[in-house]
Amino acid sequence: MTYTSLSLTLIFVLIPIILSRTLKLGLEKDTTIATIRSIIQLLAVGYVLKFVFDAHSFIYMIVMILLMILTATLNARKKGKAIKGITWKIATTLIIIEVVTQGILLGFKIVPATAQYIIPISGMLIGNSMVLSILFLNRFTAEIESGRDQIELILSLGGTPKQAVHHQLKTAIRASMIPTIESQKTIGLVQLPGMMSGQIIGGADPVQAVQFQLLIIFALLTTAALSSVFIGFLSYPTLFNERMQLIEISKT
Amino acid sequence: MKHTYTSAIQFNNICFEIDRVPILNNISGSFYEEQITTLVGPSGAGKTTLLKMCNGLISPTSGEVFIESISIDSIAPTTLRKNIGIVLQNAPIIHGTVFENIALPFSLQEKKLTEKEAILFLEAVGLDHTFLYRRASDLSGGQKQKISIARSLVNKPKVLLLDEITSALDPASVSEIEQLILKINQEFQVTIVWITHNIEQAKRIGDFTWILMEGRLLESGESSILSTSTNEQIQLFAKGVHSK
Numbered sequence: 001m002t003y004t005s006l007s008l009t010l011i012f013v014l015i016p017i018i019l020s021r022t023l024k025l026g027l028e029k030d031t032t033i034a035t036i037r038s039i040i041q042l043l044a045v046g047y048v049l050k051f052v053f054d055a056h057s058f059i060y061m062i063v064m065i066l067l068m069i070l071t072a073t074l075n076a077r078k079k080g081k082a083i084k085g086i087t088w089k090i091a092t093t094l095i096i097i098e099v100v101t102q103g104i105l106l107g108f109k110i111v112p113a114t115a116q117y118i119i120p121i122s123g124m125l126i127g128n129s130m131v132l133s134i135l136f137l138n139r140f141t142a143e144i145e146s147g148r149d150q151i152e153l154i155l156s157l158g159g160t161p162k163q164a165v166h167h168q169l170k171t172a173i174r175a176s177m178i179p180t181i182e183s184q185k186t187i188g189l190v191q192l193p194g195m196m197s198g199q200i201i202g203g204a205d206p207v208q209a210v211q212f213q214l215l216i217i218f219a220l221l222t223t224a225a226l227s228s229v230f231i232g233f234l235s236y237p238t239l240f241n242e243r244m245q246l247i248e249i250s251k252t
Numbered sequence: 253m254k255h256t257y258t259s260a261i262q263f264n265n266i267c268f269e270i271d272r273v274p275i276l277n278n279i280s281g282s283f284y285e286e287q288i289t290t291l292v293g294p295s296g297a298g299k300t301t302l303l304k305m306c307n308g309l310i311s312p313t314s315g316e317v318f319i320e321s322i323s324i325d326s327i328a329p330t331t332l333r334k335n336i337g338i339v340l341q342n343a344p345i346i347h348g349t350v351f352e353n354i355a356l357p358f359s360l361q362e363k364k365l366t367e368k369e370a371i372l373f374l375e376a377v378g379l380d381h382t383f384l385y386r387r388a389s390d391l392s393g394g395q396k397q398k399i400s401i402a403r404s405l406v407n408k409p410k411v412l413l414l415d416e417i418t419s420a421l422d423p424a425s426v427s428e429i430e431q432l433i434l435k436i437n438q439e440f441q442v443t444i445v446w447i448t449h450n451i452e453q454a455k456r457i458g459d460f461t462w463i464l465m466e467g468r469l470l471e472s473g474e475s476s477i478l479s480t481s482t483n484e485q486i487q488l489f490a491k492g493v494h495s496k
Binding site: 149153244245 | 270309325330334337357403404407
């Protein structure tokens with residue numbers, strides 16, 4: 001694609017801005033900021049990736065993945081501020097997910113151990129985990145607040161904190177995993193996934209593009225399950241004190 | 253001859269605050285074994301907070317709570333809560349059948365409650381075996397409250413804490429629940445602490461009463477104080493004038 005062609009794609013940005021102004025939606029500023037950010041961020045990532053790929057350095061690759069984990073953690077923790085120590089809980093979860101998924105992919109030689117494979121796959125999995133974590137934390141804190149009576153009932157009958165939040169934990173884990181599972185049911189029928197489309201546009205063999213996409217969607221199932229389960233089981237103990245009392249969630 | 257009573261739960265200078273706002277202020281006194289003590293007072297007086305302190309759902313900011321002369325902090329929370337049951341105002345019911353609800357205290361301890369045992373608990377609260385496999389959520393308010401009481405009896409508690417358990421019930425159900433609690437108190441020698449807004453109910457069923465207002469224990473003693481107290485605030489409250 002030439003730079004002229006790329007510049008012409010800005011028409012797709014002008015259309016929502018004109019519509020927003022005409023209909024007084026007040027989204028012009030946000031749309032402009034989002035566009036500028038995406039140009040800067042993607043261009044920067046492009047150059048960084050080129051540098052990392054050319055350097056053939058294991059250290060640079062690790063640094064890049066750690067930066068991804070750090071950014072995802074800082075973004076996801078906003079939804080779980082009420083939970084004590086949520087930052088390191090999310091970071092631990094993301095590191096475990098990265099180790100498990102890459103361990104399987106590289107251990108079984110499913111993908112080659114090169115930055116070209118490891119970084120994009122890590123990005124997709126960590127990004128998905130971040131969204132999952134946000135969904136989970138949103139639902140979990142809401143379930144705890146609305147289920148206070150039920151939680152205190154279980155504690156009153158001699159139950160442990162784990163038994164007391166079992167229902168809320170299960171509901172939040174299920175709720176956060178459902179979008180991943182549902183979207184996979186219609187994948188390829190309603191929309192072609194971004195990575196696969198990108199490869200096909202870039203000239204890759206469609207069957208090979210599908211194979212990589214399958215790899216990603218299967219790995220996403222693992223990240224979906226691990227994200228909510230790990231954050232859930234790391235988080236719930238901080239909702240209680242040493243006397244097994246449910247702490248006001250805003251005061252944790 | 254004057255009775256001597258043994259303390260089941262004792263409070264020593266209890267204070268409790270949330271965000272530096274005092275909820276309970278220097279409360280001292282005892283709930284006596286095998287007696288029915290009612291806690292009365294307007295909303296926001298700190299009654300539920302005091303009740304939840306008895307089974308360790310809340311700890312005081314300062315002061316000490318003793319259960320049969322043992323500091324509450326030295327009793328494991330799960331042991332404490334098995335010995336001191338609580339029934340809440342809105343009778344929280346778990347999804348499932350009446351049997352699942354009654355068996356809940358046992359399933360939490362990974363023990364099994366037999367059908368026969370469950371029926372005995374149902375009968376103890378005046379319901380028969382036909383209720384056992386009904387969906388708990390389909391029951392009336394009064395029936396749910398009875399299930400809630402039956403469930404709290406499964407752990408065979410020495411003390412039963414009741415938080416306004418009749419406030420949402422019709423007069424016939426109120427009377428049934430009162431008779432049931434009297435029966436539990438007399439037949440099983442269970443100490444009862446009952447929060448009620450209803451002064452007449454407190455006079456009817458309580459051996460003792462505590463009158464709380466704005467986090468302070470205004471007066472405590474035999475239930476007759478509700479009629480005989482010379483405290484102006486209590487007289488106004490007893491007449492239903494206190495609107496808070």
